[in-house]
Amino acid sequence: MLLSIVKVILFCVYAFVRLSKCDGRIILRKNVSVSAVLVFGDSFVDQGNNNYINTLAKANYPPYGKDSPDGKPTGRFSNGKTLSDFLAEALGVKDYLPASLDPLLEDKDLQTGVSFGSAGTGFDQRTSTSLSAIPISAQLDMFKEYIMKLKKNIGEEPANNIITNSIVVVVAGNNDLILTRRLQHDVVAYSNMLIKLVLNFTEEIYTLGVRRIVVFSLPPMGCYPFVRTLVGGPERRCVDKENDIAQLYNNILKQQLQFWATSFPQSRVAYIDYYNPLISIIENPQKYGFDVVDKGCCGTGEVEVAFLCNKLTPTCPDRSKYFFWDGFHPSEEGYKIIVDNILQDLLNNLF
Template identity: 70%
Template sequence: MLLYIVVAILLCVFASVCLCGSVGTITLPENVSVSAVLVFGDSFVDQGNNNYVNTIAKGNYSPYGKDFLGGKPTGRFSNGKTLPDFLAEALGVKDYLPPFLDPVVNDKDLQTGVSFGSGGSGFDPLTTTITTAIPISVQLDMFKQYIERLKRNIAEEAANKIITNSVVVLVAGNNDLYLTFPLRRSQYDALGYSNMLVKLVLNFIQEIYTLGVRRIVVFGAPPIGCLPAVRTLSGGLQRRCAEEENNLAQLFNTVLGQQLQVWTTSFPQSKLAYIDYYSSLINIIENPKKFGFDVVDKGCCGTGAIEVVYLCNKLTPTCLDRSKYFFWDAFHLSEKGNSILVDQIIQDLVNLF
């Protein structure tokens, strides 16, 4: 049992029969379009890039993908469609966002967007040293390769237009806060570490702005202490939301929100939307019936208390009605969970146009 818990701790840090249909769509102003959706971040937005790197954080085996196009495990950390898929759908671009590293992604796919996300990634270099995921800095290099590939295929002017008219989404920092901060306590207190991470976020935004990006969506940290695995490991016998982890996420979000406001005043020609990921998830967790969920403190896979990544496997039973579970495994949202989340944040994206 002790070995099981130790393995679970190492794995859970990487961050239905849904039949949930489509998410709502964003009504764009006249003469405004979105050419592509480009996504950076961690396991919440990894569409399968980790399939092609040497890391233990993968979702390319059953039961992951149980409800994805006939039960196909693609590397998405869910039973079906994920946050990037539903965002691309809501923006009217396409129904499925592929991973950049997938060798079958063709030039036409590239023109409407990809995800560079990697399960276990983060801004702090120490994070990906531990997880062996693709660092955000390397995801930026992948984006530069993406731009060069576009230019080779459709000419520079057309490629630049796609980048300018794209929506870029950033979902990261979760692994830094949960996994790496405890290892950094000798160097930083909570505020100091949050400031350090936010500085790295701003550097990243500045880099993609220099590359031509003008519409940027930045997600804050979720209520990390309410993720099922964290409840199990840090929430006591009653598996309550872990207060310390949630307080850290809220502190990071406060610093991030303030600094993003400063950044936007310096670059008024850009459009930036901050997504209050924390409040959106807490709203669903505290009001599950309102959103059609019965279970919000456990995942659908296995016991739901600890199973994530390889602890959720083809030998692990899954819940009977996946549409009633907000979480798929003990760390990641179900397809329906992702769908409901995107419906909650659609209005925040209007500021991009």
Template identity: 50%
Template sequence: MHLPYMMQPLTFLLSLLLLADRGGARITIPENVTVPAVIAFGDSIVDQGANNNLKTLVKANFAPYGKDFIAGKPTGRFTNNKTPADLIVEELGIKEILPAYFDPSLNDKELLTGVSFASGGSGYDPQTPKIVSVLSFAEQLQQFEEYIVKLKSMVGEERTRYILANSLFLVVAGSDDLANTYFTVGIRRLQYDIPSYADLMVSSASNFIQDIYKLGARRIAVFGTPPIGCLPSQRTLGGGGLRVCAEEYNQASQIYNSKLQPQIEHLNGTLAQSRIVYVDIYNPLLAIIENPLQYGLEVVDRGCCGTGNIEVSILCNSLLPTCPDDSKYLFWDSYHPTDKGYNILINQVIGRYINDFF
């Protein structure tokens, strides 16, 4: 098993809706619009600590993860500070951070304003979470159903319907299906070529979106996959001696994205009263990687943790040094961005998508 591929990389652009200026929130939304909660599903980009109590190696609840988080505390977030999900709820003026559904300190108020069901290492392919013993999308959906029952017990059916219809849902996955299940472990490579495997992923993603729609979700951001071949670990394992971007992986990501986007547009056009939006993160991330100085970055081919070439999850730990200035790095470990990286990505995508949800 190759640990670096266990993590769900950069589908991260969860960064989606940020920026602008509006009192407690910097996101500008129409005057008559409310966003009562943010609810996230997916992988390590929006895993807020769900994996902490699972029997899996895919964890981040130890130093140096969380180095710049509140009180320097590692919480299971796969970065040095906040995740895109945290940034989104903060920018919307809802609350400071988005908790995991399994957070033991969760209270009723937190439930009403949103949670994350995401589990690092998960994916659309049912085989993907099994490989690393994390929560599947089917299990995340089951937890969402439990969550809805809790909401109804607190505020009643009508208010619950309102919360679900007006909240922002984030769906972030796909990178681990390609990087781990298809390329590294290879259990699907004998069965599918890349286009047909992408079809399997898109079908699963589409079914999941329809499932949460049936349960009341209406505003849904569905993130494509990034240029996974340019992640530091992929450069190390697939980029040769010079650690260039692994083009086969990038091409697979592009094929998947090219199939996902029209399917999302189809769902948006056929599911009544929905605002389902495909979010391109491939091109914004690649632009940063190709022109780092333009964004105030110096290092984009390795992470801040250890050598930065391979360390992720348990391989990135307190026994290793970290870079002296993570604000110069795009990546925190060999898979996930730094706080600086996430904020740059946020600025890249906000203007393009914010109005599509209202």
């Protein structure tokens, strides 16, 4: 027992030196701090903002939130925590990242960050409009309002310090390339247009004082249970065409983000590979403790998402064994494994 304790202590000391993890959290050097986590994007990081807007893309009813602290739905597209929560927790900021539109949000909560994410949004305005989501441009306006409120509450200099020492996370583009790009004839041209919007957004938040920015690549969209069911054939295979589009977009995004960063030497930009960790889980589920990766836990697991996943649809007996919670979104356990697998990249790029 004593030997085990010593090993844990030594590991945490090593983690401290290497900016790695100890007990699921990042150990930062004394001269490195993360004041807040600020998140922009779609349903992967919507902490409940869509509860307060007129849209069908909501998750504020059972069985969503089945494994939340009080077992009640929060608006997160998960049975519990999401990507936002696990990132904030791993960075030692807080265990649950709140939605910026939450009317119960207290002033003190603003100092450690919020999510502006909205299910159904994209970088292309048409995507957000078609799903009645909060556009990325509007999320940027919400961020500006957040900064003003922060300055009013604690003063300009402390507020600026929080923004400078925060980490901004951007997770979007998924809805654009699944939905809106079908209106386009040229996938490469559309991907380039989206990435230009990503870079414009990145520059906008930089001008507002942000210096550490995390941009997620697209996941393997062809492996979502819903997409498998829709166009994966009788065997519901991963759809290569959708995955190829995601990889094309990701390759351009990575290159362009690296080029952008050279023009802003004070910034630290982390391109996070969201694709390969998910493919690894889907192709080697047992390695990560999952039994089912081609279906969600809600209902049949083949199509249920948003209002199709409701209190009348049964859920799987062991949620921890399902990588997906519904037809698109990972389960709480799925999100946890994803964050565990991307943390080192985040560290290497930001600190």
